[in-house]
Amino acid sequence: MSATIVQAASAPSGLDATPAxxxxxxxxxxxxxxxxxxxxxxxxxxxxxxxxxxxxxxxxxxxxxxxxxxxxxxxxxxxxxxxxxxxxxxxxxxxxxxxxxxxLDLDLSVMENLLYHAALHGIGGREARRRSQAALEEVEMADRARDTARKLSGGQMRRVEIARALLHRPxxxxxxxxxxxxxxxxxxxxxxxxxxxxxxxxxxxxxxxxxxxxxxxxxxxxxxxxxxxxxxxxxxxxxxxxxxxxxxxxxxxxxxxxxxxxxx
Amino acid sequence: MSASAIRDEQGFTVAQHLICLRGIVWREALRFVHQRERFISALVRPLVWLFIFAAGFRQILGVSIIPPYDTYVLYEVYVTPGLMAMIQLFNGMQSSLSMVYDREMGNMRMLLVSPFPRWYLLIGKLLASTAVSVLQVYAYLVVAWLWGITPPPWGYLAVLPALVLSGMMLGALGMLLSSAIRQLENFAGVMNFVIFPMFFASSALYPLWLVQQSSPVVYTICRLNPFTYAIELIRFALYLEINWTALAVVASMTVLFTAGAILAYDPARGLIARRGAGGA
Missing domain, CATH: 3.40.50.300 (P-loop containing nucleotide triphosphate hydrolases)
Structure with a gap:
């Protein structure tokens, strides 16, 4: 089978054309x-x-x-x-x-999970804490920062995972x-x-x-x-x-x- | 390539490498603290051996004067380095199991999508599990001291590098096994096929000359068991001596097992690549 033809969906203007x-x-x-x-x-x-x-x-x-x-x-x-x-x-x-x-590491708190991820991207100290705090606020989970991940519902875990995935600003x-x-x-x-x-x-x-x-x-x-x-x-x-x-x-x-x- | 492709090509700084390493060790330590029952069982296991098994054996086994001891020693003194190594053996296997578990739960996946080189991440993971095992060993030594097992004071410091090396070796072995063998995913399998044979066919419970007298075959097996050398390295270091053979064997096995584990987790050639990620 030949290569499937992929019509490149057009990129919004203002960005270069390299596909993400x-x-x-x-x-x-x-x-x-x-x-x-x-x-x-x-x-x-x-x-x-x-x-x-x-x-x-x-x-x-x-x-x-x-x-x-x-x-x-x-x-x-x-x-x-x-x-x-x-x-x-x-x-x-x-x-x-x-x-x-x-x-998420269920034994660790929400904040600890985020700090660990930040460390895996070479982000530490105050910067890691600041970013984690901001990321949790964005998904309305800041009040759960100290709770262990085990206590979260499925939807809350996902929100934390999304916050975590954004910590290193991908x-x-x-x-x-x-x-x-x-x-x-x-x-x-x-x-x-x-x-x-x-x-x-x-x-x-x-x-x-x-x-x-x-x-x-x-x-x-x-x-x-x-x-x-x-x-x-x-x-x-x-x-x-x-x-x-x-x-x-x-x-x-x-x-x-x-x-x-x-x-x- | 476009401008956007060039912008992020800078590597990480040394400080960032250290942040990453510290993060991995810190997480392992946190997990250990949070899982209190794991710590208690890690401490109770060797103590059961020390209090019960050694007390019984003391009457049966006479240990003659062998290096590094310069006098007759009680059986519980003889068995202590073996139990220290046992703590590390259990810890190495347990953290390897947690890697399998992590991989299924996805924690291992999170580690492996870190942009740091994979060998660096895996060695960080090894150091982390070694650090936890060293803490366990010192906790055991405190109780053993209360029980009257009192190696020379400097021995407590001299044994640290030995413990780091043996912890690395056993952790790397566990890591290699976790990537290679699917059947080891329950602890009973690891107990039967790894921990028990390694522990019993070693110099942990009885000196090798005693084994040689009763069975030359078992003696040969003990001599081929890298765990024997981990024990002897620890035993000699605890009494402020260096067992060069043990050092050489443990060091080279550490390198071998670590290289094997890194290869097994290599994205191009690794074993996980061949059999899939597990799950869907």
Whole structure:
């Protein structure tokens, strides 16, 4: 199969055209199981890009490669022009990550969790404390700073994780199914907060989800199914090229079609 | 490359490296303080051996004069360095298990997305777990002192570098195992296949000449067990002597295990890369 054509969703004016995150022709297998096949996608600076895929589509493998848990077997990942494999330090500094699994240390307080993360980015002392305090205020969790993470609800943990991911002021944020397992109100609050970051601070976001109602018309979207990119671009373009009326229709048409082709 | 790509290419300063290292050690210490039952069990385990096992064995085993002791010693004096090393063995395995647990819980992932070089992060993690094990050993030595086990006062200081080295070796072994072997994800497996064989087939409980008399095969196994050398390094240091063979073996095993662990966590060649991240 030839490389999937990725229509670069256009970047907002005022930023240079280097994609915030660029994945080129990435394939990855675990033994004989192919998790990703020739995946290419781009997240433009200052855009909210949704990575849509069902469970098992390869989203988590893609996140492992973007965050360099391990290197790509084929293809490359660049963060603002820095290849993750060759310049991991430079790439990871620009990247804020929220993993699907809960990653707060439950035995530590909320503040201690943030200070630890700051230290992992070489930020210490008063500066770390100041940034942590500000980050918690931003997600309205400042009053919980001294509580152990164990006492927080799922939605609160996520908010703290997002605050933590922003401590080192990354320009690109990747979030792997951040709203899974949360109630409707928490989901909406987190989504709203991250969209604000994109709008007001120009952070580029890759937001992985299988929930179609999290997609907005002004977003860019990438549809990942069984390890392959089926469509990518601005949401209206993806819907139009799939010949559907909305994103739900487009997703069904794209993935249903692929499933049908596989069945042949 | 565009201007934006160049801006962040500066490496971290030395001060920032130290902030990172301090953060990793600080977190490990905090976790240890918060998990009070872990500290208590780490202290109780060797004390049970000391109070009960050593009391029983004292009548059965006569320990002749062997270096570094210059007189006949009571069995509990003989067994103390072995128990100090046991504390570190347990701690090394426990922190390796917590790495597996962390990896699933995602804490390890957070460590590994730090922009510092991965070898630096892993060695920081090793130093952190070693620091915790050294604290445990000194807590044990305090109780042992109350029990009448009184090595020379300077021995308490001289043993520190030995403890750091043996703690690094056992921590690195645990780290290597945590990355390599999935079956070790429960503590019973580690007890059966790592801790018990290493502890019993060593010079912890009985001097090797005694083992040699009863079984040459077990004696050979003990001689091949790096844990034996960790114990002897600690034993000699505690009595203000250096066991050069033990030092050489422990130092080279530390380097070997650490290199192995770094390789195992290497994104390009590592074992985790081959089998996936665990979970979805």
């Amino acid at each position: 995150l660029a994945v080129h022709g990435v394939s990855h297998s675990y033994g004989s199981r192919k998790a990703l096949v020739d995946v290419s996608l781009a997240v433009q600076q200052g855009r909210f890009t949704v990575l849509l895929g069902l469970n098992g589509a390869g989203k988590t493998t893609l996140f492992s490669l973007i965050t360099r848990l391990y290197d790509t077997q084929r293809g490359s990942v660049d963060v603002l022009g820095h290849p993750v494999a060759r310049q991991p330090g430079a790439a990871l500094r620009l990247l804020g990550v929220v993993f699907q699994a809960r990653t 320009r690109v944020m990747v979030l792997d199914e951040p709203t899974v397992g949360l109630d409707v109100a928490s989901r909406a609050a987190i989504l709203r907060h991250v969209r604000t970051l994109v709008r007001e601070r120009g952070v580029a976001v890759l937001w992985a989800t299988h929930l179609l109602d999290e997609v907005q018309p002004e977003d860019a979207a990438v549809v990942l199914h069984l390890g392959r990119v089926l469509a990518a671009g601005d949401v209206p373009d993806v819907i139009r090229s799939a010949g559907a009326a909305d994103m739900r229709g487009a997703f069904t048409a794209l993935t249903g079609g692929a499933a049908a082709r596989e069945a042949e």
